[in-house]
Amino acid sequence: MIKVVILGGGNVAIQLAKAFKNAKKVKLIQQYYRSKPDAFFLENNIATTQNITELRNADLYIIAISDDAIIEFSKKIIIQNKLVVHTSGSVSMQDLKCSANKGVFYPLQTISKQKKIKFKNIPICIEAEKDTDYKLLEKVAKSISKKVYAINSEQRKSLHVAAVFVNNFVNHLYKIGNDICEDKNVDFEILKPLIEETAKKIKSLKPKNVQTGPAKRNDQKTITKHLKLLTNKQQKMYTLLTDSILDTEEKD
Amino acid sequence: MIKVVILGGGNVAIQLAKAFKNAKKVKLIQQYYRSKPDAFFLENNIATTQNITELRNADLYIIAISDDAIIEFSKKIIIQNKLVVHTSGSVSMQDLKCSANKGVFYPLQTISKQKKIKFKNIPICIEAEKDTDYKLLEKVAKSISKKVYAINSEQRKSLHVAAVFVNNFVNHLYKIGNDICEDKNVDFEILKPLIEETAKKIKSLKPKNVQTGPAKRNDQKTITKHLKLLTNKQQKMYTLLTDSILDTEEKD
Numbered sequence: 001m002i003k004v005v006i007l008g009g010g011n012v013a014i015q016l017a018k019a020f021k022n023a024k025k026v027k028l029i030q031q032y033y034r035s036k037p038d039a040f041f042l043e044n045n046i047a048t049t050q051n052i053t054e055l056r057n058a059d060l061y062i063i064a065i066s067d068d069a070i071i072e073f074s075k076k077i078i079i080q081n082k083l084v085v086h087t088s089g090s091v092s093m094q095d096l097k098c099s100a101n102k103g104v105f106y107p108l109q110t111i112s113k114q115k116k117i118k119f120k121n122i123p124i125c126i127e128a129e130k131d132t133d134y135k136l137l138e139k140v141a142k143s144i145s146k147k148v149y150a151i152n153s154e155q156r157k158s159l160h161v162a163a164v165f166v167n168n169f170v171n172h173l174y175k176i177g178n179d180i181c182e183d184k185n186v187d188f189e190i191l192k193p194l195i196e197e198t199a200k201k202i203k204s205l206k207p208k209n210v211q212t213g214p215a216k217r218n219d220q221k222t223i224t225k226h227l228k229l230l231t232n233k234q235q236k237m238y239t240l241l242t243d244s245i246l247d248t249e250e251k252d
Numbered sequence: 253m254i255k256v257v258i259l260g261g262g263n264v265a266i267q268l269a270k271a272f273k274n275a276k277k278v279k280l281i282q283q284y285y286r287s288k289p290d291a292f293f294l295e296n297n298i299a300t301t302q303n304i305t306e307l308r309n310a311d312l313y314i315i316a317i318s319d320d321a322i323i324e325f326s327k328k329i330i331i332q333n334k335l336v337v338h339t340s341g342s343v344s345m346q347d348l349k350c351s352a353n354k355g356v357f358y359p360l361q362t363i364s365k366q367k368k369i370k371f372k373n374i375p376i377c378i379e380a381e382k383d384t385d386y387k388l389l390e391k392v393a394k395s396i397s398k399k400v401y402a403i404n405s406e407q408r409k410s411l412h413v414a415a416v417f418v419n420n421f422v423n424h425l426y427k428i429g430n431d432i433c434e435d436k437n438v439d440f441e442i443l444k445p446l447i448e449e450t451a452k453k454i455k456s457l458k459p460k461n462v463q464t465g466p467a468k469r470n471d472q473k474t475i476t477k478h479l480k481l482l483t484n485k486q487q488k489m490y491t492l493l494t495d496s497i498l499d500t501e502e503k504d
Contacts (some may be wrong), residue, residue, distance in 0.1 A: 030299075067475065109445060111450060123441075125442065139386060157481060162433050163443060164427060165426075165429040165489075167447070168497070169493045170447075171459050173417045177459075190375045190411060191411070191418050194419050196451055197361060202447065211420070213419070226412075240492055244489060245493040
């Protein structure tokens, strides 16, 4: 059994803890918490501590706290010769400022505390300084997910910013679509099958090859009509995205 | 049986023809084509004509041609006292310049010729001048789809521009995400579960309520890090979308 300690009590910490509970090769032995221990650990009789000097002897220590706090927090960890990882997409492995062995265990998904997550299909991007540590991380990752990728710190940063485009920014475009519908008393439901189909398409096809719409066709008549229907801010967004699509098409 | 003539041979025309073939209450009796009749009509022994004065006697005439061509084409139709509709999201009902009764039959989905479409879950937005015509359109729409909506011309135009945001622009953001991954030799596959989850979430929740990411948290440190990883054009897009999210959050 691989013994794991989780440091933190946020969404990722709790969801990982729940996933490890059902994993065969992993045993979660302790949670380190700042303000109060999470109910999940208490209910499952997993040790908890608020004292960083009282961490138990484990094979792997997973820091699952907010990105901003990782560097400072890692300085307080006095573990030696064991593997310490963080779970962040935007922080380098070398930003871990402890003298333990370093690594990263980054599950790439929007994770909320409430909604139960099936880790099976969530990609886990792993990295470690040492080969043996990488193999340990791989075992742990594979115990909860089918999708495990070797990703170095530079690649992970790019993945993180790409994720902002395909998740955060995409959601904001959904929000603008919703605003436009609400303005005209149109049920946003009508757009949902289209949203689903748009996401489905790129499962098997490259986004570039399935681009459609007035910008793709350089249909200036429709573009002008559309702009008239939008608020100033929406117009700015529409224009930038349209120009960017036109630009892509011209290059080919 | 409701007798239908389809005018046009593009993606929407062919997909509608295929759907009507399996519909119980609808009989497709003729296709009008410009350059050559589509194989589907020949294989199914459906009459075809290239002569606009030889349209057969039907209950419904569906113009499924490109948006730009609808106004001019509709002037050539000499039908009286029958219902003529177009299938466009961006053209008004009143842009039909024939003396027949007017209506709109707008399936809201990205439709390509090759990929077989299941109309059952595609929203069809209908509009007609006359009540009896509306009822006829409703029957035809319900014969192929479970999702039929009464949408007037003004609402339809807004739907069409909203669709550009949630479909065409979203796909372009996928494309940018893909570019970023390719630049760093990262497999775009890793992002696909996130893309799927992002689209799934808004099935039951409002996009505004599930917004996440550095812009939502006003996490300037991460935003600055991200900008450094991007090309000039990507930076412009990142900044505009980030500002727009910040703006949304401030308002609340």
